[in-house]
Amino acid sequence: MSSPGDPGWKWFPNDKPSWRLDVVTLLAVIGESAIAEHAQAITASLLCMLPRLLPAPQALLKPSRPTRLPETHAKMAGVYSGTILDSVGFFANIITPLDALPPYSFLVLDIQHAPSVQDLLSTGTMAVTGGRPIVPPKLLSPLHLLSAFSFLLSAGILVAAVIWKDGVAIIAITLISLASTVVGYASSWRPILMQRRHTNDVPSGDVMIRTREGAFVLVRCSEDVARELYSGTEECEYYVGEKAYRVCMALGTILLMVSVVLLGNCTWNSQIFIGGSYIVLNGLYWGLGMLPKTYFWDLSRYTWRDATEEDGQKADTITDKDDEREGHPSFTRTLWYAIRETKAIGWVERSGAAPGTPQWQQWLNEALENAKLGNRDWEAVKRKNEIMTQASKDGGDPATQRAPATEVQTNGSAPGNMRSTF
Structure with missing residues (x-):
């Protein structure tokens, strides 16, 4: 490798052998936090099984699978039902991002089922048959488009490797793409919501949410909507059994390790192509983190609007x-x-x-x-x-008059929340 003082040295290495691209193996596993942030939406789509380059696939290599979707800590009370909870569900927080509410703000939100869903519920069919509602990923979500782009990019690298007669690159890209398929298949799931099992008359499902910063959100909705989004639990229904999951995780780990070793032995041209691809993909996944989660999940089952009166909007x-x-x-x-x-x-x-x-x-x-x-x-x-x-x-004690009497628990401190989440 050339160094300062060698003939032709001009601040940078002056020929291909002088450049070392072993770091391309590191690029393949960088970006774990970005992938982990989108893990729910990635694995909830069938496109997660596409063989493709996926930055930091080890983010999906977990010894166990979550049983619940992540929740946001807030104090939630049923206005008429009397229900009290210490957290707000995943999809409810997508509709109303509680972390974005300013301190002491107030919001009134009217949420109801979309007309087609309401027609089905009015017949009582869903309650009788027991079919639990599902919230799928959006068909044309940015993650779907990025998955398709990554698949085409992987195919392009394979074609280039064939043209360059780089057998190591062909094997490496094939194995690391198969690793994403195996891991995606093992982790594939769908979110299912809670549902009432009867059609008896019940009080309105209105709920009041209080954040730690003192903001209040009044959600006016039916008991069916409240059960699905607020008082019920969102569960993860997996397509693969527990034993098969562990086998797939082991296979995915082996494929990843072998492919990472091979990536460091590709030709110079292949390493440039692969390294550039991972840099682009990492940047795109990081960029997706700036988009609202409504871009990724199909919440067309519900319609909602801001119904805050003018004298409460400020x-x-x-x-x-x-x-x-x-x-x-x-x-x-x-x-x-x-x-x-x-x-x-x-x-x-x-x-x-x-x-x-x-x-x-x-x-x-x-x-x-x-x-x-x-x-x-x-x-x-x-x-x-x-x-x-x-x-x-x-002569009263001022400390007893402090409001609120019960503070909202911070993340990770909610009592009794022992179930695994994403």
């Missing part, structure tokens, strides 16, 4: 800089907005949005009364301060 902003109580964002103001829309306070107590002290109970009762009377301009923050000030004068 809950997270200063509406009157001269009024430091009612005109500035606060937990109390947003809580009042939520009560004003639901005209109920049972969910407040059950979800821990407010302490159970007599002072807070008094404020909640007054808030409920004003909500039912349609007094949307009630000075909720001012009234809360008056009640709490009187409690302090009476």
